[in-house]
Amino acid sequence: MTPSSQAGTRRSLQSLLLKRFGMAVGTYVLTGLLCGVGVFAGLFNAPPLAVLGIGALATFSQLVFLGLFLSRLNLRLADPSLTEPQVLVALLWLTALLSQFSEGRGSLLVMYMLILLFGVFQLPPKVFARCALVAFLGFAGLNLYEAYTLQLRAPRMALMQACVLAVVLVWLCLFASYAQAMRQRMRQRRFALQAHQDTLRGMMRQLEDLAATDELTGLCNRRHFLRLASCELENLRGDRQHGLALLDLDHFKRINDIHGHAAGDRVLQTFAAVARACLRDGDVVARYGGEEFVLLLPNTEADQFTACCERLREAFSRAEPLGVQVANLSVSIGMTLLSADDDLDEALQRADQALYQAKRDGRNRCAATWEDVDA
Structure with a gap:
């Protein structure tokens, strides 16, 4: 591959990664809108300034990721998409945000799935399972801490929510493993198809040469x-x-x-x-x-x-x-x-x-x- 074609490939890859990062930022914006609804409904334990502080720190983390993409430092890493770091940071901020809810915490559990779906087709199955475990431990640890400090208002509801989250996360892990297997199979088929196409092109060139050449003398026919x-x-x-x-x-x-x-x-x-x-x-x-x-x-x-x-x-x-x-x-x-x-x-x-x-x-x-x- 020539240097110009390699540069074009890198530019195309970086453009795709920036689009994926834009989707992640869009998820943060939607979560912020939901937090606004929560503040309006009076579902927060903490004052609005605490929520704004979490939002500011989350925004700063995204600016760090954006700087890595714009400087192209991400291309030097094994995973230039930075999928795992982005997923883990998003899970951290979501758990911190849920800690500020007094009621309606279960309605935001779906955001865990939305964040993890970001890595279904990108993360290897073991890495995805590790991220899912972080999500479960974060939510379960939050409820256990509140139960220990006698702040948990509805233990049975919290237990039900943790069980539902565990089932969904296990299903997502299985689905991620299946998706990765399908992706690997499709990649192998694509490589096999490319090899067949190269073979066919070579055979076509040989046929063209045979059709244009006199077999005995090697001259044009x-x-x-x-x-x-x-x-x-x-x-x-x-x-x-x-x-x-x-x-x-x-x-x-x-x-x-x-x-x-x-x-x-x-x-x-x-x-x-x-x-x-x-x-x-x-x-x-x-x-x-x-x-x-x-x-x-x-x-x-x-x-x-x-x-x-x-x-x-x-x-x-x-x-x-x-x-x-x-x-x-x-x-x-x-x-x-x-x-x-x-x-x-x-x-x-x-x-x-x-x-x-x-x-x-x-x-x-x-x-x-x-x-x-x-x-």
Whole structure:
């Protein structure tokens, strides 16, 4: 992964974490509104200033978390979302807030669940169970302390509330474990799907290569060459020209009859290797069919094209196929030039006519359609 892509990933992650933090802040705001209702209903033991003090400290804690996110110090931690610290701090402030209620404490127990739901899909099951235990111990400890100091007004109601909270927390722990297992399974399936997709893409590339390549020589096949030549012709502009040639190995049938088809295959492979060595980058040579090949030289002139074809013809005449004793290798070449307003099929016909002219003139030579025009 490049540094720029890594930076983009970090920015995306930090943006997501800030959104989750905004949801946590929204929970604090809703809890504050509920406290306002409690103050209005006269359900607090402490004066409103105590509630405001708890609210101020809770706000300060959130500003600390916000500073960690904005400074990106959270990205250096094992859990950049800071889910567990945020959950524990929220549970602490909720328990402190419940200690100020005289009645209606049970109506705010739902806030314990709301806080813990924040970590259902993020915290590992053991960490979530630890947070749930902190919530239960906080609420149970609050009631036990009030019972010890004889401040608990309704012990039976407090016992019922603690039991309900315990049942709900156990259910949340089981649900968190199930959610994490499902998330892990989905992650594994996603990785498996990604691996299958990579395999399929690799197979598609192999199929494309097989569809575009002649298996024996490793050159482009006829279909792929025609597609490339059509694209080159469409992109041809102005007075530029492309060179197009058809090449036919001389007396190839005799080689097969005398030396066998394996020798013939080795001769075809030898010609392909010679052609690759003689051509420039960007030049295209393909097996057109049987012992016939086709050549395309983009952006060339008649004399340059002729020199290239002559160089190829002479190099092949000196070639010695490995493991085969074949003498007098030669190739006949028919050349033409492609202009911007040309038709590829007509140009191939011109090259084919020039090739037959080279054959009639004795083989092992190059013939060109523009020579006929000059004559």
